[in-house]
Amino acid sequence: MTDTSQRPLRVLAAMSGGVDSAVAAARAAEAGHDVTGVHLALSANPQSFRTGARGCCTIEDSRDARRAADVIGIPFYVWDLAERFREDVVEDFIAEYEAGRTPNPCLRCNEKIKFAALLDKALALGFDAVCTGHYAKVTVRDDGTRELHRASDMAKDQSYVLGVLDDRQLAHALFPLGDTVTTKDEIRAEAERRGLAVAKKPDSHDICFIADGDTQGFLAGRLGRSEGDIVDESGAKLGTHEGAYGFTIGQRKGLRIGTPAADGKPRYVLDISPVNNTVTVGPVDALDVTALTAIKPRWCGAAPTGPGTYTAQLRAHGGETRVTAELVDGQLEVSFAEAVRGVAPGQAIVLYEGTRVVGSATIATTTRAKAAV
Amino acid sequence: MAYLDHAATTPMLPEAVEALTAQLSITGNASSLHAAGRRARRTVEEARETLADALGARPSEMVFTSGGTEADNLAVKGLYWSRRDADPARTRVLASPVEHHAVLDAVHWLGEHEGATVEYLPVDSYGRVHPDALREAIARNPDDVALATVMWANNEIGTVFPIRELADAAAEFGVPLHSDAVQAFGQVPVDFAASGLAAMTVSGHKIGGPYGIGALLLGREYSPVPVLHGGGQERHVRSGTLDVPAIASFAVAGRLAAEQREWFAREIGALRDDLVEAVRKAVPDAILGGDPAAEGRLPANAHFTFPGCEGDSLLLLLDAQGIECSTGSACTAGVAQPSHVLLATGTDPDLARGTLRFSLGHTSTEADVEAVAKAIGPAVGRARTAGLS
Numbered sequence: 131m132t133d134t135s136q137r138p139l140r141v142l143a144a145m146s147g148g149v150d151s152a153v154a155a156a157r158a159a160e161a162g163h164d165v166t167g168v169h170l171a172l173s174a175n176p177q178s179f180r181t182g183a184r185g186c187c188t189i190e191d192s193r194d195a196r197r198a199a200d201v202i203g204i205p206f207y208v209w210d211l212a213e214r215f216r217e218d219v220v221e222d223f224i225a226e227y228e229a230g231r232t233p234n235p236c237l238r239c240n241e242k243i244k245f246a247a248l249l250d251k252a253l254a255l256g257f258d259a260v261c262t263g264h265y266a267k268v269t270v271r272d273d274g275t276r277e278l279h280r281a282s283d284m285a286k287d288q289s290y291v292l293g294v295l296d297d298r299q300l301a302h303a304l305f306p307l308g309d310t311v312t313t314k315d316e317i318r319a320e321a322e323r324r325g326l327a328v329a330k331k332p333d334s335h336d337i338c339f340i341a342d343g344d345t346q347g348f349l350a351g352r353l354g355r356s357e358g359d360i361v362d363e364s365g366a367k368l369g370t371h372e373g374a375y376g377f378t379i380g381q382r383k384g385l386r387i388g389t390p391a392a393d394g395k396p397r398y399v400l401d402i403s404p405v406n407n408t409v410t411v412g413p414v415d416a417l418d419v420t421a422l423t424a425i426k427p428r429w430c431g432a433a434p435t436g437p438g439t440y441t442a443q444l445r446a447h448g449g450e451t452r453v454t455a456e457l458v459d460g461q462l463e464v465s466f467a468e469a470v471r472g473v474a475p476g477q478a479i480v481l482y483e484g485t486r487v488v489g490s491a492t493i494a495t496t497t498r499a500k501a502a503v
Numbered sequence: 504m505a506y507l508d509h510a511a512t513t514p515m516l517p518e519a520v521e522a523l524t525a526q527l528s529i530t531g532n533a534s535s536l537h538a539a540g541r542r543a544r545r546t547v548e549e550a551r552e553t554l555a556d557a558l559g560a561r562p563s564e565m566v567f568t569s570g571g572t573e574a575d576n577l578a579v580k581g582l583y584w585s586r587r588d589a590d591p592a593r594t595r596v597l598a599s600p601v602e603h604h605a606v607l608d609a610v611h612w613l614g615e616h617e618g619a620t621v622e623y624l625p626v627d628s629y630g631r632v633h634p635d636a637l638r639e640a641i642a643r644n645p646d647d648v649a650l651a652t653v654m655w656a657n658n659e660i661g662t663v664f665p666i667r668e669l670a671d672a673a674a675e676f677g678v679p680l681h682s683d684a685v686q687a688f689g690q691v692p693v694d695f696a697a698s699g700l701a702a703m704t705v706s707g708h709k710i711g712g713p714y715g716i717g718a719l720l721l722g723r724e725y726s727p728v729p730v731l732h733g734g735g736q737e738r739h740v741r742s743g744t745l746d747v748p749a750i751a752s753f754a755v756a757g758r759l760a761a762e763q764r765e766w767f768a769r770e771i772g773a774l775r776d777d778l779v780e781a782v783r784k785a786v787p788d789a790i791l792g793g794d795p796a797a798e799g800r801l802p803a804n805a806h807f808t809f810p811g812c813e814g815d816s817l818l819l820l821l822d823a824q825g826i827e828c829s830t831g832s833a834c835t836a837g838v839a840q841p842s843h844v845l846l847a848t849g850t851d852p853d854l855a856r857g858t859l860r861f862s863l864g865h866t867s868t869e870a871d872v873e874a875v876a877k878a879i880g881p882a883v884g885r886a887r888t889a890g891l892s
Binding site for chain 1: 815816819822823888890
C-alpha cells in the first residue's frame with residue numbers, strides 16, 4: 131500500500147472548479163508531488179443533440195478547473211463519470227427520498243465515485259493517490275494503517291462525509307487542506323496569491339445535480355406528485371401534501387397547515403410513511419430521540435468489540451453528542467446520553483474518539499422519548 | 504514530443520508564417536477604393552487565384568469564410584434556404600451520418616427549426632456512402648430534395664468517399680451536392696471542377712495555413728442565402744471585411760499543399776503504414792478503423808479501437824509520455840464520448856469508447872512512430888486494468 135506521507139507521489143487531483151479543490155491541487159504540486167488535474171463531468175444531458183453538451187454551470191465549472199490547472203501548471207483532463215454518478219448517487223438519492231429517508235448525496239459521492247470509481251481508475255493508470263479539497267486529516271499509525279481525523283479547523287471539518295472511507299481508500303487519499311486553520315477568506319486569499327481566478331467564486335452549498343436548488347421540484351419531476359394526508363399524532367387529518375418524499379424528519383417550514391396546534395406551538399415533521407403516503411406532525415419534544423439502529427457499518431480500522439462510548443455526529447455541519455454504541459448482529463445499536471432532535475433515517479451516524487473517526491453507519495430506525503409515533 | 508494530432512491542426516508552414524506576418528503590418532481594407540484598398544484587394548485576388556488553381560476551381564468560385572465550420576454552415580443552410588425559396592416542396596436534406604459536427608449539427612438545426620426532413624444515408628462498415636445509396640434516396644422523390652452533403656474524407660477514421668460518383672448520382676436529378684473536403688485537401692487529389700460538386704469546404708489550419716480562415720467553393724450558378732449579412736463582400740454570399748493576411752497565408756499553404764500532395768501521400772503514407780504495423784505488433788487485437796486499403800483512406804490517418812480500454816485513459820497515459828493524439832472528436836466540455844462516426848459504422852458502443860486517432864503531418868518523423876511503438880503496448884495494458892468505468 132502506498133504511504134501517502136512519503137513523497138513525491140503521482141497524484142490525481144479531483145478539481146470541481148471551486149476554490150478549495152484548486153488550492154488543494156496547488157498545495158499538492160507545491161509539495162513536490164507529480165499532480166494531474168481531472169474534472170469529473172457528472173451530469174449528462176442525453177436529450178441534447180450535440181455530443182457532450184452539458185448544463186452551462188458544468189461547462190463553466192469545467193472551465194474554472196481547467197484555468198486553475200493552467201495556473202498551477204499541471205496537465206488537466208475531463209472524465210465523464212456521469213453514468214456512474216447517475217446510477218450510484220442520483221438514483222440512490224431519489225430512491226431514498228421515495229422510501230421516506232433523507233440521503234446525503236455528498237457522502238455517497240465520496241463513497242462510490244471519488245474514492246471508488248475515480249480512485250480505482252487512478253490506481254490502475256499508475257497514480258498513487260487521489261487529492262481533494264476536503265477538510266480532514268489522514269495520519270499513519272505505527273503499523274502502517276490509516277486514521278481519519280477531523281480537520282484542524284473544526285468549523286470547516288468534513289470528516290463526516292468521509293467517514294464511509296475504509297483503510298484502503300484512506301491510504302490513497304490526500305487532503306492538503308486538512309491542516310489548515312484558516313477562514314474561508316484566507317483560503318480565498320491564498321488562491322488569489324497563487325493567481326487562481328476561482329478565488330472570488332461563490333461557495334456552492336447546494337446539491338450539485340440540482341442546479342436551481344429546488345430539491346422538491348427535482349423530486350416531484352422524478353417521482354410525480356402524489357397527494358396524501360398530513361396528520362397529527364392521534365391520526366387526525368390536518369392538511370394535505372403533494373408527495374411524502376418532499377419532507378424530512380424535523381422539518382418545520384413548508385407544512386402549509388391551516389389550523390394552528392391546540393397549544394399554539396409550531397409543529398414539526400415527526401414521521402414519513404411512504405407506504406400510506408402520510409406525513410405525521412407534532413410538537414418539537416416529540417422529535418426527541420434516545421436511541422437508534424444503524425445499518426451498513428464501515429470502520430476505519432478494526433471493528434470495535436463490545437459496547438463503547440463515543441462522540442457522534444448525526445448530520446453534516448451537526449454538533450457532537452455523547453453515545454454508547456455496540457455492534458449487534460452486524461447492526462450498530464446506539465443510545466444517547468441525552469435525547470437528540472432531528473435524527474433522520476438515511477443520514478449517516480459517524481462515531482469519533484476525540485478527533486479520530488472510528489466508523490460510520492446509515493441510520494435505519496430511531497427510538498423516540500415519547501412513544502407517540 | 505511526438506505530435507500526432509495533425510487532423511486537429513497542423514503546424515503552420517514557414518512560408519505561410521512569412522506571408523502572414525508580412526501582411527500584418529500593411530494597412531488596407533480590400534473594399535476601399537483608394538490605393539491602399541486596391542493594394543489589399545490585389546493581395547486577396549492573387550490569393551484567390553492561387554487557391555482556385557490549387558483546387559481546380561475558377562477564382563470566382565472561391566468564397567472566403569472564417570473557416571471550415573462557417574463554410575459548412577453557409578453551404579448547408581444557405582443552399583437549403585435558396586432551394587426551398589425557389590420551390591417550397593424542396594425540404595428534404597440528405598446527409599451522411601459520419602459528417603463533422605459543423606455539417607451534422609447544421610443539418611439537424613434545419614430539421615428542428617426550418618422544417619427540413621433530414622435523411623441520413625446508409626454507410627458501410629468503413630463509413631462510406633455508396634453512390635447507389637444516394638441515387639436511391641433521391642430517386643424516391645427527386646422533387647423534394649433541397650441538397651445532399653457528403654464529406655470527401657472522414658476526419659476520424661480517414662475513409663475517402665467516391666465524390667465524383669456521388670456527384671454524378673446527384674447530378675442525374677439536378678440536386679446540388681456539397682462536400683466537406685477539409686481533411687482531404689493536401690492528402691488526396693481534390694479538383695473542384697472535375698468533382699462535379701456544387702459546393703466544397705476547405706480550411707486553412709488543416710493544411711499548414713493560419714486558423715480562422717477557410718473557403719466555400721461554390722459553383723457560379725448557386726446563390727445560397729447568406730448566413731452573415733452586411734457589406735456584401737464575396738458575391739454578396741458572405742459579408743465581412745476580408746482578412747487579408749490570413750487569406751494571403753492560406754493561399755501560400757494551399758499552393759504548397761497541392762504541390763506537395765504526391766510527396767505527402769508517399770512519404771507520410773509510408774510513415775503511417777509503419778505506425779499501423781507497430782501498433783498491431785504491440786497490440787495484436789487492436790482494430791484498424793476505416794478502409795484498410797491505401798487508396799480508400801487518408802495517407803496520414805491511423806485510427807484504432809483497443810478493446811477493453813477507455814480512449815481517455817490511453818490519451819492521458821500517452822500524453823504523460825509526450826505523445827499527443829486524439830480519442831476521436833473533441834467537444835465543448837472536453838469529455839470523450841463514443842464517436843458518432845463509429846456508431847454509424849455499426850461499432851459496438853463499448854468498443855467505440857476505446858479509440859485513438861493518430862494523424863500524421865508534414866512535420867512527422869520516424870522518431871514519432873518509434874515513440875508510439877514503444878509506448879502503446881504498456882499503455883494499453885494499463886488502460887485495460889483501469890477498464891471501462
